[in-house]
Amino acid sequence: MAGWITREEALHRLKVRPQTLYAYVSRGRVGTRPDEADPRRSQYSADDIAGLVGRRARGKRPQAIAASAIAWGEPIIETGISTVAHGRLFYRGRDAVTLAASASLEEVAALLWEAPGPVVFLADAGLAAADSRSVQVRAFSTLALAAAEAPPSLGRRPEVLRAEGAALVARLAAAYQVPSTSGVALHQRVAEAWSLSGDAADFVRWALVLQAEHELNASAFATRVAASTGAPLAACVLAGFSTLQGPLHGYATANVEALAEDARRLSVARVIEPYLTTGRRVPGFGHPLYPDGDPRAAALIERFGLPDIHRDLMAAVVAATGIAPNVDFALVALAERFGLPGGTAFQLFSMGRVVGWLAHAMEQGAQGSLIRPRGHYVGPPVEA
Known part of the structure; x- marks a missing residue:
């Protein structure tokens, strides 16, 4: 589901209010970029949105969370060494x-x-x-x-x-x-x-x-x-x-x-x-x-x-x-x-x-x- 979607589509997929979407962005959980067609508007990472939707669907069941963590899923170890965020690698x-x-x-x-x-x-x-x-x-x-x-x-x-x-x-x-x-x-x-x-x-x-x-x-x-x-x-x-x-x-x-x-x-x-x-x-x-x-x-x-x-x-x-x-x-x-x-x-x-x-x-x-x-x-x- 790689790509970028509009604010309206992001809200529709997440089924949340705009304030919640903005909170996800501010916490680094959803990547954004300017819309090439209109720089005054933002686009949102479809992959990040899908990840949030998937985590919500799994709920808080420990078994489901643990299983999802093994393959590109939930973070399982705290580290200050590096991370990948918004399509970039940081040391x-x-x-x-x-x-x-x-x-x-x-x-x-x-x-x-x-x-x-x-x-x-x-x-x-x-x-x-x-x-x-x-x-x-x-x-x-x-x-x-x-x-x-x-x-x-x-x-x-x-x-x-x-x-x-x-x-x-x-x-x-x-x-x-x-x-x-x-x-x-x-x-x-x-x-x-x-x-x-x-x-x-x-x-x-x-x-x-x-x-x-x-x-x-x-x-x-x-x-x-x-x-x-x-x-x-x-x-x-x-x-x-x-x-x-x-x-x-x-x-x-x-x-x-x-x-x-x-x-x-x-x-x-x-x-x-x-x-x-x-x-x-x-x-x-x-x-x-x-x-x-x-x-x-x-x-x-x-x-x-x-x-x-x-x-x-x-x-x-x-x-x-x-x-x-x-x-x-x-x-x-x-x-x-x-x-x-x-x-x-x-x-x-x-x-x-x-x-x-x-x-x-x-x-x-x-x-x-x-x-x-x-x-x-x-x-x-x-x-x-």
Whole structure:
């Protein structure tokens, strides 16, 4: 139900008085924008209205509320780290796209981790040495070894956890053959390690910052579950990294890479036709939290020239569906733009996102509560 509706339609769907609608808007529960046809009037988010109607229909039954919370539903964990509101992503109240215009990942980490001073991503020397194992094996091995060696996260001071977290970011980067170099920002080290020149380092910075955090997604939730047990920070990151491997999350970039390769080999029309005729979502397009388009993707795409195949794919899918590309598409196109190999988009995704996982692990540890939901049993009757 993505889109925008008039005030009259919003009141009709909600069955409330204008004052109630305005109260929803003031509390951030319903997004608004000026009506393009008449800027003196406002339009209201159809998705936000539908969410309010759905919550009212479910009522206050605990079981219904709990079930709805699992899939894009009711908020279930209090967090001060990030949120998506009115089609924009915010890091501790600051627009992520605005931050990406100038901030480094180190500066964003300081913001998300509430560090009093600069954050520096440095790890043990030699971690980025040549290694014949696959990138994924190196990454898993690095995080697993760190998890096995580290103490529990509970009962440790925030500054100690922040220092450990900064080293973990550097260790994951080292698994991607990005060395720890004192005094050099991570995006610059990535550009040098991957033999990128010109303005490529700045595009890498944009990508890392825009991927640093994205509210309570699957990997962040897995990270928080691990942190709620008091697990070491590295174990919490490993939980998030494991979740990121799924094709419905971080490895969605692999589906976009395959789509682009098939389009190059066959044709754009032939490749997207099966999706259009069956109503399936085209990989790399659309996001439930951004009915009007992913602002992270838009910010990246407008700053570098799309490769021909990605430009043609975007034009064809948008023309056929009206659905804009998401950040997975943008990361894959960015990697193609600079001639980087397959899998690079995933590496950029995870190098940025580890900062957010660490923020969630630290916040959850500070809250000191175990995440332990109950299952709604639907199996055979229990014995008396």
